[in-house]
Amino acid sequence: MSKLVIEGLGRVFPGVRGGAPVTALQPTDLVVADNEFVTILGPSGCGKSTLLRIVAGLDRPSSGRVVLDGREISGPGPDRGMVFQSYTLFPWLTIAENIAFGLLEKGLGAAETRAIVAAYVDKVGLRGFENHWPKQLSGGMQQRTAIARALANDPAILLLDEPFGALDNQTRALMQELLLGIWERERKTVLFVTHDIEEAIFVGSRCLVMSARPGRVKADIPIPLPHPRHYTMKTSPDFSALKARLTEEIRAEAVLAAAH
């Protein structure tokens, strides 16, 4: 069943101070099935964030439309949870209050809110940190909170824009396993933007490769690796073959992007 349908979605930014307009995203079609984990891979500046922000309703397309669960989206809403690359926890709220932000907006009762918050605190391994301020947590813990905050709202689709981009390699690997574990248990529909090839393969069930500016989807590659996945899979022959293929796809784009 198709969860998310993107039809002819394009975005042209007007030129800055009389400059030429920038085509960030060429008209793109995309259908995402229920429970799919789609990774979007591409060099920086190819329009990945633009695509995700339009789906989130934070930016408007120049052409085309986005349909989620049969309804065309026209602005941001709690049915599309988002995790950003920058740390976007609310600094004046504790970890627990951050996770409860959307629940309060929904008007949930105190007892129910507390139960949901406690469940997500556990899922992202932050028990004992409920009453800390975001500043007191490491980057990885902050991003785990951000994931919990988005998931606690029970969105129809989860959007992640290079959520682990600012983390060191070891933390990043652990975060990938954590996110994958949650997905394997709860089967959310996910759009996950990254520029890291291994990450795109390891967590995804399908990978879209985007071309350099102006952005468009140049390859749509299924990732048939079995679940549950273990980090040792990263050294398996199947994984290596996929990695070789994606490296080939992305290399040409990186060369193009670097020439800009």
Added chain:
Amino acid sequence: MRPLEPISAGRRLALGILFFVLFFAAWALATLGGFVPKIFLADPLTMVRDGARLLTDFGFAADILITIWRVVGGFVLAALVAVPLGILMGAYKPIEAFFEPFISFARYLPASAFVPLLILWAGLGETQKLLVIFIGSVFQIVLMVAVNVGQTRRDLVEAAYTLGAGDYGIVRRVLIPMNAPEIAEILRLVLGWAWTYVIVAELIGSSAGIGHMIIDSQALMATGQIIFGILVIGLIGLVSDYLFKRLNQTLFPWRLA
């Protein structure tokens, strides 16, 4: 000493006190040593004696209280108008476009120049004093609050939208709590300026207050009393500043974390 290297709390306090000690020593030397004539500048001992007499014989404590009441009254009125307006201007660009040009202009109107006009309009009573402080503070607060709210991190606002907040929710649950500490800092700053307006307001057509005492003392050439009045204002400023800071620290613990 190296750039940006922190120092211990004890040394910080000692150095701060050292300045006051040196300041009073230099003052005492200049006056008691006979380098400055007495009628221009009283020495510290005379100042203390005059000050004590003001408090015991001339009811100066009542003057101090009335001045504090004027500052706080005018300032609170200004804050009640300015903070909500500033938040609205920072949040909603059409409201900002409507008010900003006028307020930027009004901000440069010197509050002290309004004193004669305000006396015509409001007489010599308390209303006039409060209005001087109100005019002096309100435009400054509005503009600074508006700029602050307008600079709220966009990614936090966007995160709140994706969590289901509406426009009102963004203002109430993001813009206000995020900027509350800075707004409190702005109020602390402007409260300091309000003290200069109140003295100006009291210098003309006033029958009570610290400023009134100062202008009376000038007629008597009592420089000791004038300096005592100025010092009292400084001390009150120091104490209120400290209280404001402590209040902000308890209200916004997340800033210190």
